[in-house]
Amino acid sequence: xxxxxxxxxxxxxxxxxxxxxxxxLNPAFLAPANxxxxxxxxxxxxxxxxxxxxxxxxGGLDLSVGSMAAFLAGITIMAxxxxxxxxxxxxxxxxxxxxxxxAGGVLAGFVNGALITRARIEAFIVTLGTMxxxxxxxxxxxxxxxxxxxxxLRTLYRPVYFSGIGWITWPIxxxxxVAILGEWTMRHTRFGRHVEAIGSNDRVAxxxxxxxxxxxxxxxxxxxxxxxxxTILYVPRLGSASGSTGVLWELExxxxxxxxxxxxxxxxxxxxxxxxxxxxxxxxDNILNLADLVSPYLNGAxxxxxxxxxxxxxxxxxxxx
Amino acid sequence: xxxxxxLDKVTKSFGPVxxxxxxxxxxxxxxxxxxxxxxxxxxxxxxxxxGGFLTPTSGQVLLDGHPAPFRSGPEAEAAGIVxxxxxxxxxxxxxVAANIFLGREISRGxxxxxxxxxxxxxxxxxxxxxxxRPEARIRDLSVPDRQMVEIAKALSRxxxxxxxxxxxxxxxxxxxxxxxxxxxxxxxxxxxxxxCSHRLDEVARLADRITxxxxxxxxxxxxxxxxxxxxxxxxxxxxxxxxxxxxxDTPAGEELLxxxxxxVPGAVQVGNVSLTLHRGEVLGIAGLVGSGRTELxxxxxxxxxxxxxxxxRGQPTAIRHARDAAAAGIAYLTEDRKEAGLLLDKPLTENLxxxxxxxxxxxIDRARERQAMADATRDFDIRAASTAMPAGALSGGxxxxxxxxxxxxxxxxxxxxxxxxxxxxxxxxxxIYNFVRALARAGKGVIVISSELxxxxxxxxRVLVMRQGSLAGEVKGxxxxxxxxxxxxxGLGREAEPA
Ligand SMILES: Nc1ncnc2c1ncn2[C@@H]1O[C@H](COP(=O)(O)OP(=O)(O)OP(=O)(O)O)[C@@H](O)[C@H]1O
Ligand SMILES: [Mg+2]
Numbered sequence: 001x002x003x004x005x006x007x008x009x010x011x012x013x014x015x016x017x018x019x020x021x022x023x024x025l026n027p028a029f030l031a032p033a034n035x036x037x038x039x040x041x042x043x044x045x046x047x048x049x050x051x052x053x054x055x056x057x058x059g060g061l062d063l064s065v066g067s068m069a070a071f072l073a074g075i076t077i078m079a080x081x082x083x084x085x086x087x088x089x090x091x092x093x094x095x096x097x098x099x100x101x102x103a104g105g106v107l108a109g110f111v112n113g114a115l116i117t118r119a120r121i122e123a124f125i126v127t128l129g130t131m132x133x134x135x136x137x138x139x140x141x142x143x144x145x146x147x148x149x150x151x152x153l154r155t156l157y158r159p160v161y162f163s164g165i166g167w168i169t170w171p172i173x174x175x176x177x178v179a180i181l182g183e184w185t186m187r188h189t190r191f192g193r194h195v196e197a198i199g200s201n202d203r204v205a206x207x208x209x210x211x212x213x214x215x216x217x218x219x220x221x222x223x224x225x226x227x228x229x230x231t232i233l234y235v236p237r238l239g240s241a242s243g244s245t246g247v248l249w250e251l252e253x254x255x256x257x258x259x260x261x262x263x264x265x266x267x268x269x270x271x272x273x274x275x276x277x278x279x280x281x282x283x284x285d286n287i288l289n290l291a292d293l294v295s296p297y298l299n300g301a302x303x304x305x306x307x308x309x310x311x312x313x314x315x316x317x318x319x320x321x
Numbered sequence: 322x323x324x325x326x327x328l329d330k331v332t333k334s335f336g337p338v339x340x341x342x343x344x345x346x347x348x349x350x351x352x353x354x355x356x357x358x359x360x361x362x363x364x365x366x367x368x369x370x371x372g373g374f375l376t377p378t379s380g381q382v383l384l385d386g387h388p389a390p391f392r393s394g395p396e397a398e399a400a401g402i403v404x405x406x407x408x409x410x411x412x413x414x415x416x417v418a419a420n421i422f423l424g425r426e427i428s429r430g431x432x433x434x435x436x437x438x439x440x441x442x443x444x445x446x447x448x449x450x451x452x453x454r455p456e457a458r459i460r461d462l463s464v465p466d467r468q469m470v471e472i473a474k475a476l477s478r479x480x481x482x483x484x485x486x487x488x489x490x491x492x493x494x495x496x497x498x499x500x501x502x503x504x505x506x507x508x509x510x511x512x513x514x515x516x517c518s519h520r521l522d523e524v525a526r527l528a529d530r531i532t533x534x535x536x537x538x539x540x541x542x543x544x545x546x547x548x549x550x551x552x553x554x555x556x557x558x559x560x561x562x563x564x565x566x567x568x569x570d571t572p573a574g575e576e577l578l579x580x581x582x583x584x585v586p587g588a589v590q591v592g593n594v595s596l597t598l599h600r601g602e603v604l605g606i607a608g609l610v611g612s613g614r615t616e617l618x619x620x621x622x623x624x625x626x627x628x629x630x631x632x633x634r635g636q637p638t639a640i641r642h643a644r645d646a647a648a649a650g651i652a653y654l655t656e657d658r659k660e661a662g663l664l665l666d667k668p669l670t671e672n673l674x675x676x677x678x679x680x681x682x683x684x685i686d687r688a689r690e691r692q693a694m695a696d697a698t699r700d701f702d703i704r705a706a707s708t709a710m711p712a713g714a715l716s717g718g719x720x721x722x723x724x725x726x727x728x729x730x731x732x733x734x735x736x737x738x739x740x741x742x743x744x745x746x747x748x749x750x751x752x753i754y755n756f757v758r759a760l761a762r763a764g765k766g767v768i769v770i771s772s773e774l775x776x777x778x779x780x781x782x783r784v785l786v787m788r789q790g791s792l793a794g795e796v797k798g799x800x801x802x803x804x805x806x807x808x809x810x811x812g813l814g815r816e817a818e819p820a
Contacts, residue, residue, distance in 0.1 A: 188685050190678045197675055200664045207624060207661045208676035208727075209647040267666060 010313055011260055011276045014306075018283045025291035032167040034286070040161070042282040043171035044069070047230040049253040049274045050182040051223030055123075056257050057186070057269030058219050059199040060116065063127040065227050066249035067134035068108050072231040073241035074138040076101040077147045089152035097235070102228040108134070109224020113217035131250070139243035146242040154239040161236040171233045178226065183271040192269070195219060199266025255303065256281055259310040280306065323386040324349050325513040326371060326402065326482050331380035333366055335714075338706050340366055341537045343380070348482060348513040353504060355524045356517040358534030358557055359746040360718025361704045364517040365407050367534075368486050371515070372404035373397030395424075401481030405471050405488055407717045407744065408659055411459045418442035418455035421474045445473040450499040461588060464491050464657055465610040465772070472500060483507060485516040487717065489523060490744045491656075493610045493772035501527060519718075519746050520773070521550040533557055558748040565751040566779035567758040573782065574600035576635065577766040578621075578651075578735050583629035585620045589613050591790045594629075598735065598766040603757060605781030606770045607806050613790040614770045615656060618737045622646045622653030633735070647676070652733030654724060656740040656770075662724045665713030669705060670694045672712045672723060677730040697726035702752060717744040725753065736760060737768045742776060754780055774803050786810050 022029040029035075048065050055062050080097035087093045108130070115126045141147065149157065164170045186192035194215045197205040206212050235241070258264055259280060260273025281303055288296045324347035333341040341363045348354050348371075356364050369375040370382065373391030381388045384400060391397040394404065411420045418438045419426075427434045427441070442455035451469045459467060468491040475483060489497050504527055507514060518524055524531060531548060533541035533556040541548075541556040554562045578598040585591040591613040598604050606614050620627035623646035631640050633649045640646050646653070655661040663672050674681060674690050681689055694708050701722040705715055712723060721744055728736070741757065742750045757780060760767050771777045777784055783797040786809035793809040796802075807813075 189683065190685065193671065193675070193678055193685065197664055197667070197671075200666055201660070203661045204664050205675070206643060207653070207655055209643040209731075210675070211642070211644055
């Protein structure tokens with residue numbers, strides 16, 4: 001048991017190490033403004049990665065989330081801009097925009113999930129397809145340029161990203177709540193148990209009267225909803241969306257899930273591990289930017305090494321058992 | 322004569338738990354050695370040590386009298402020691418021929434010689450008297466057929482020592498005969514054989530030498546003829562066993578289940594089967610492998626698409642999914658515990674409660690789960706070092722008990738049990754038989770599918786015999802005899818006249 005615990009703590013130890021390293025390299029690292037910024041930026045990937053944890057744990061995969069976020073941001077902005085002349089530049093309009101993002105996310109997740117579970121197409125293929133579709137749709141809607149939120153609305157909406165309780169901004173709060181709920185759902189509910197059981201052996205789950213297809217579908221819908229939520233928090237940050245919004249988010253989310261100790265082949269999900277994974281990835285980014293030890297251009301390389309290392313550690317854990 | 326392979330004061334510990342305590346054991350050329358003992362006694366562990374898959378914690382393995390510290394299975398196999406494991410080791414997506422020659426593919430230059438491998442596989446399978454096609458995929462085979470492929474694979478490795486962990490547990494009597502013939506042939510060729518089995522008649526039939534194991538220590542050694550079946554059972558369990566089948570004392574009550582004209586499409590087709598099951602009744606289903614028994618049961622349990630009508634407690638009930646069946650109080654205990662029964666990498670408790678999670682609240686009540694696990698451990702006598710260990714680390718028989726406990730946790734009224742005592746020791750068998758009768762006594766209906774004729778006969782109030790996907794006949798009461806069942810199963814017309 002001791003050894004397993006040590007492995008579970010591995011990512012956490014790495015996170016603490018990074019934190020100390022950051023503080024040593026540059027005192028500015030510990031400034032609330034910096035930490036707030038790091039956490040708020042990790043909230044987007046973090047929300048998506050929590051949903052991705054469920055999808056990967058049941059043995060699935062979703063490559064479309066980055067494009068989906070861009071597409072949702074695009075239609076949210078368009079919807080608000082189109083409504084503003086009728087409903088006015090007020091919170092009502094923004095709430096409708098948020099509704100569009102959520103509904104769009106749920107629908108997109110449902111489409112992914114339905115194609116995978118009902119039409120029985122491989123998750124990799126389906127989401128590779130929808131990844132291209134969402135990306136191309138948002139580029140088309142923006143006509144190759146940028147969709148921008150009208151300035152009145154933008155001013156009104158801005159605080160959703162930039163303010164909060166003290167330096168703890170809304171994205172951080174939302175991320176924390178979702179992470180806690182996600183961990184709770186995975187650990188303590190029937191749904192979480194079923195997700196793990198399906199990823200471990202879907203035939204056993206089916207023979208145990210688990211509604212395998214429905215649970216699988218629900219994980220994609222959940223992920224879609226969380227992408228919608230991430231979009232709601234993302235739009236006020238820049239107030240715009242384009243064909244290059246959310247590029248590579250899917251890979252960052254998957255990487256965070258893996259670093260956190262969730263098995264890529266499914267069956268074992270660790271939501272809190274995912275949170276740690278997300279934080280590790282964004283801390284590396286931040287530290288490289290603050291300290292001029294290594295060029296920030298090497299960020300990708302360092303993240304790559306960390307991902308491979310995490311998987312090697314996972315495998316050693318399994319063979320030690 | 323020095324034994325070919327021997328164990329010298331071998332102990333084995335998993336973590337802090339020592340499961341083998343100073344085992345001495347010898348296998349000689351041209352001799353069949355049986356290892357018997359209760360579930361968890363350590364039989365598989367001994368076999369894995371002999372085959373190089375586990376290393377002893379202390380003591381040594383001797384090959385031809387010399388220490389042979391094998392570090393892996395393939396290393397032992399290179400020395401001529403071949404093991405058929407209790408759990409299947411076949412690649413499900415490869416063909417039968419590819420599996421048989423896995424790691425020793427026949428090739429011409431760099432190109433695999435598929436024709437030669439298929440031909441050689443066909444010959445091996447033919448020798449075993451099976452109709453398995455060499456190009457079939459393992460995934461599509463029934464459990465007994467997979468076992469036959471395992472045996473064919475082992476036979477293809479020119480072994481000096483052949484070790485078989487419960488080779489017959491998954492076979493029906495026809496295949497068992499083919500297996501026995503092969504054992505006799507190998508013995509005559511001077512191969513040293515070891516097997517373990519919970520079928521004591523089989524031990525008496527095959528073994529030249531018997532070693533009885535209890536709780537990781539040898540408690541009795543005997544030569545052929547020195548121990549009766551009862552003697553073996555007593556030595557294994559440490560107490561005397563009598564009347565292993567409970568009396569058939571529960572009268573059939575109201576009708577619980579009625580199946581009419583059920584047909585199941587698929588590789589093994591079931592056509593137009595009708596049956597009824599009453600409260601208080603144990604209904605046996607006998608038949609050869611491939612006669613459609615499992616397919617029938619899985620269709621009733623909503624695990625296979627089927628046509629026909631199923632009525633539960635008099636109500637026609639549409640059963641399209643396993644959850645429809647569960648809602649109607651029907652539970653099915655699979656014969657394929659490794660692939661369809663248990664999550665081998667998950668702890669015992671999570672396995673136990675998986676099918677009945679809705680009984681543990683929206684927020685899963687861990688305390689009640691632990692209580693359920695404690696109850697199951699007691700009621701089903703599950704022997705485990707800890708409930709946190711993965712189900713895959715349980716001995717085979719204890720996995721079966723866990724599966725039974727898991728199925729019963731849903732409190733079904735109609736219970737279909739496919740091979741209830743596969744890999745279970747005789748003492749526990751008796752517990753399970755009593756348990757089945759207790760279910761009947763509690764007003765439930767039980768359908769038992771079994772390839773062990775004594776079991777079907779001893780347990781059932783009524784026996785249906787299946788042959789080639791349809792019902793060949795029914796026998797009940799005093800007419801439940803081996804001869805009647807076998808005649809029906811083989812298609813030798815109606816049952817014989819009562820004597
Ligand atoms: N990998 C493992 N980790 C922990 N305990 C183990 C492991 N493998 C076996 N054991 C324990 O060792 C004991 C002996 O197991 P073994 O599989 O040898 O029993 P067996 O005699 O083959 O039983 P069965 O008739 O049920 O197959 C059991 O108590 C089992 O739980
Ligand atoms: Mg065993």
